[in-house]
Amino acid sequence: MATSRSRRFKDDVFEQFTRIGKAVASPKRLELLDILCQGPRTVDVLAGHAGLSLANASQHLQVLRTARLIEAEKSGLFVTYRLADGVEGFYLDLRRLAEARLAEVEATTRAYLEERGAMESVDSDALLQRALSGDVTVLDVRPPEEYRAGHLPNARSVPLSELRSRLGELPKDREVVAYCRGPYCVLAIEAVRVLREEGYTAVRLESGPPDWRAAGVPVEASS
Amino acid sequence: MATSRSRRFKDDVFEQFTRIGKAVASPKRLELLDILCQGPRTVDVLAGHAGLSLANASQHLQVLRTARLIEAEKSGLFVTYRLADGVEGFYLDLRRLAEARLAEVEATTRAYLEERGAMESVDSDALLQRALSGDVTVLDVRPPEEYRAGHLPNARSVPLSELRSRLGELPKDREVVAYCRGPYCVLAIEAVRVLREEGYTAVRLESGPPDWRAAGVPVEASS
DNA sequence: CGATTAGTCAATAGACTTCTTGAGTATGCG
DNA sequence: CGCATACTCAAGAAGTCTATTGACTAATCG
Incomplete structure (x- = not known):
């Protein structure tokens, strides 16, 4: 029967898509992407901005990199990460969807601004x-x-x-x-x-x- | 210092965004979204298509619902789920990004087609x-x-x-x-x-x- | 009314993730 | 050369997520 083979095909494909999803399933990684939208950065600058230890930041960056959302370039002692093509747009889409669908985002923002x-x-x-x-x-x-x-x-x-x-x-x-x-x-x-x-x-x-x-x-x- | 307060604000906001990310971080949930792009469906139809047990499908649907990506409507014995506004577009964007960035998607597809x-x-x-x-x-x-x-x-x-x-x-x-x-x-x-x-x-x-x-x-x- | 159906809820084992720590590597500098 | 810097790697404890199971609820039907 062809069904089991096509089942495996579907599972494989969605598994692949999930790599993108998993990459954006952690608040710290989203924050790193947000910072990278401003331009390329080195690992310890990113770690500083996001409030992460160097090792932890490096690990999160590896995850984003295996999902091909960011690219690394080493020059001398420094490794500079930058967003891959099309990722800035995707991040903004995700943010827009969150703002549109999750009333909590607006509530959190309003609370902070009022304070x-x-x-x-x-x-x-x-x-x-x-x-x-x-x-x-x-x-x-x-x-x-x-x-x-x-x-x-x-x-x-x-x-x-x-x-x-x-x-x-x-x-x-x-x-x-x-x-x-x-x-x-x-x-x-x-x-x-x-x-x-x-x-x-x-x-x-x-x-x-x-x-x-x-x-x-x-x-x-x-x- | 204002920094710690703004740190908390940022953490909260990215935590919220992450709800969308987590929702699309599982292959089964992506498959459910894919099916729902064809139109509203009841729980057991969705479970059948995605190859999930009823209870498991129901659980995944709850996750998507708390992320506000889908909406439920009960009528008689049946609960019908449908995509929320803007979600079809977002799903297609995610798929497009995965296709563009992950060579493996094309490889998997080609392998299946050749077979x-x-x-x-x-x-x-x-x-x-x-x-x-x-x-x-x-x-x-x-x-x-x-x-x-x-x-x-x-x-x-x-x-x-x-x-x-x-x-x-x-x-x-x-x-x-x-x-x-x-x-x-x-x-x-x-x-x-x-x-x-x-x-x-x-x-x-x-x-x-x-x-x-x-x-x-x-x-x-x-x- | 009791039986049936569609779906949810709760508990749990097993799998994955995250953060931390400490060690390891590569480059550059004096 | 030795030492500092920027980063990565590996291992493990604590937490989170997934699929399964069986019990529970709510609506419908005879």
């Missing part, structure tokens, strides 16, 4: 358009190397750590739009808090470079 | 256009209820089990294009084998209704 006193509802698309228009001061508050890897056309790089000391550069009478890595990065939330304390009109743009790339919004490199 | 003596390479898009054009006989070899739930505009329903006895309905001088549920369903492969044995010129269209819906190809219901 930080940063509750607000801004039309994200309209805000992005304003950021692109040049009518507002646009701040990229991520570390400088991430700014260099890609940023909004008229954003200026002011890392959160330097924000307080560089307030002089920012005109007080102009609205400020701050962004960072994306909706689940907290840098811009902090930046907006600081700016408001100092009397600025400031809002956070929730999206980040990975979202813009996926949406076809221009993202400049360097400068 | 069945069905190796061939047809330009899938061109074949779909021909199937839509009306110049060939288009056969939907799935069970009739699946045909009713959605099929190509000029396909006729000839379930694989009835194919041999209904060959009289099919003109011998016209090329036949057979399709079933999609690339990993074996019904059309068998159908093409039977047709060729009987002297027909027959090819398999690899895609299926879920693919066409995602691509905007018209898919009729009933009739």
Whole structure:
């Protein structure tokens, strides 16, 4: 009978698909993918960002690599991991599905924002358009190397750590739009808090470079 | 320090995303999703198709349901599960990523096809256009209820089990294009084998209704 | 009413995963 | 050369997931 043979074929195929599923079945690995969406990184930078021991991070990266979601390149002492083709898009799809289907995601986010006193509802698309228009001061508050890897056309790089000391550069009478890595990065939330304390009109743009790339919004490199 | 609080926030968010990942981290659950792409089904039909015991199928369905990928509706003795919004697209994205990144998927498929003596390479898009054009006989070899739930505009329903006895309905001088549920369903492969044995010129269209819906190809219901 | 059917629930053995620890390897630097 | 750095590998304890079993519930039918 052909059935048992086709059963084995199906089992094999779904087993293969599962390699992708298993790769994204751990919160730490999703976090690593999220960080890698910002650009290639070495193992200990990744470990630091995700709050993992070096050995543990390395192990998770192996899993992602066997699922072919990331690629490694060794140069000197350092191993640099980067996302494979098509993976950024898939990660964003997964995130979008989670946001759409799991009310808990929104609840968690809202709880955090309220705690930080940063509750607000801004039309994200309209805000992005304003950021692109040049009518507002646009701040990229991520570390400088991430700014260099890609940023909004008229954003200026002011890392959160330097924000307080560089307030002089920012005109007080102009609205400020701050962004960072994306909706689940907290840098811009902090930046907006600081700016408001100092009397600025400031809002956070929730999206980040990975979202813009996926949406076809221009993202400049360097400068 | 704000860091530990934001650490907890991130952990929570990624934990939530992981619910989707975990749901698609088991081959059996992916198979259930695949079947549900064809339309709503009751628990024991799903169990039968996926080769699972009733209790085990029910358990897997609970997991998918807590991840909100599927929805249940009870009517009388039967519980009918259906895909939630946006899930069909996500499943197809996952499958596409697996096909693109994992050479093993293609290898497994090729091995099965060769074993069945069905190796061939047809330009899938061109074949779909021909199937839509009306110049060939288009056969939907799935069970009739699946045909009713959605099929190509000029396909006729000839379930694989009835194919041999209904060959009289099919003109011998016209090329036949057979399709079933999609690339990993074996019904059309068998159908093409039977047709060729009987002297027909027959090819398999690899895609299926879920693919066409995602691509905007018209898919009729009933009739 | 009692029997039947469709499905869920609960418990458990066995298999897999995760994180940790400590050792091992390769490269570069003084 | 010896030593430091960046990373990987291997082993094991603790936790999680899967499939199976048998009992349980809810709806239907005679």
